Amino acid sequence: MRKIYQSVFFILILSILSGCASMDQSECNHADWLSQGLTDGQSGQPENTYSLYADDCAEFGVSVSVPEYKKGWQQGIAQYCTRDNGWSVGISGGCYQNACPKSLEAEFYSAYQSAHNIHIKQQKIATLGYEIESLGDKLAKSGLSTSERDKLSEERNRKKKEKRNLNFELGLAKDDARRMGFPVGY
Template sequence: MNKDECLSADWYLIGYEDGAASRNPQQIGDYRKDCAEYSVTPDLTRYQQGHNEGSQKYCTARNGFEVGRQGQNYQGNCPANLEQTFLRGHRDGKDLHTLQIAAKQAANEFEQQQRQLAQLTDLLESKKEQLIADGYTRDERAAIRQEIEDIGLQFADLAEQTEALQARMEETELNYQRRLELLKARYW
């Protein structure tokens, strides 16, 4: 804090903002060090009152859910009487976050497989065009036919994997959506 901030500080409001942002109440120690240079001593009682009030706003099940849903970790700054409520919401939010990540990963893998299938399709078409083009010997055409066969096998394997991946993607998305609907009823 600078000199002006120390001299004009509303210690209740600073405590409230710190509590509402889940900052550790020990933050007052930093303010004390900053303001000592200007011969200002923070009002600990007012800061603690504000921090407790701000914590009431932060340490709710709904906010715990939002913090968890964003993938953030609990910093351990809720008062003991509010911690279990916050943690219940946080666990639900983290569970939903985990399901969402799994759904996104499955969707990304599926898209990657789709791109690989498209590349193999393009390569297969290119080889088929080569096969009927002028200027190739019998041995070269035989080699191209073998390449076409190999690409076809690769394509079949990848297509089979893609089907399984699509099923997994749909299942993870469905699990996420079901859990989201259940938790919406609880936290909205």
């Protein structure tokens, strides 16, 4: 079980680190700021991401064309902040960085929130499944005292009940998503 938590922690750290903007000297010298803004907008990066590039590139005497970057970012963020993309980002467990302008945020965020809720419930159900299985393995071991066996059995039953409740909540969340017009499996 500990290895599962370590793996999840490692993946989380990698995703956080990969989200950081950074440019080397060659990238700064050859940057197409319109394209960079477009790419960042399409991936849901906040508009002020250019300031990270500005810090990196200042070391090499290169300045960011902020108007070009912002022009590209506006085009890209309009593609990112759609209802369908909100669903895609949420259901995949992606992180929303509050990048959508207010005029585009409502539809994106509503879909994102619904999908992310489903994703989180599915993850919790899977984790509970592993924990229930692990407790079952422990119960199958010989040499446990009655007290230990009762404690493990009680914990396993509690987790089974929690899993049933989450499955019920997941069903309700999927029903809501279907009513919103999103493709949700059974």
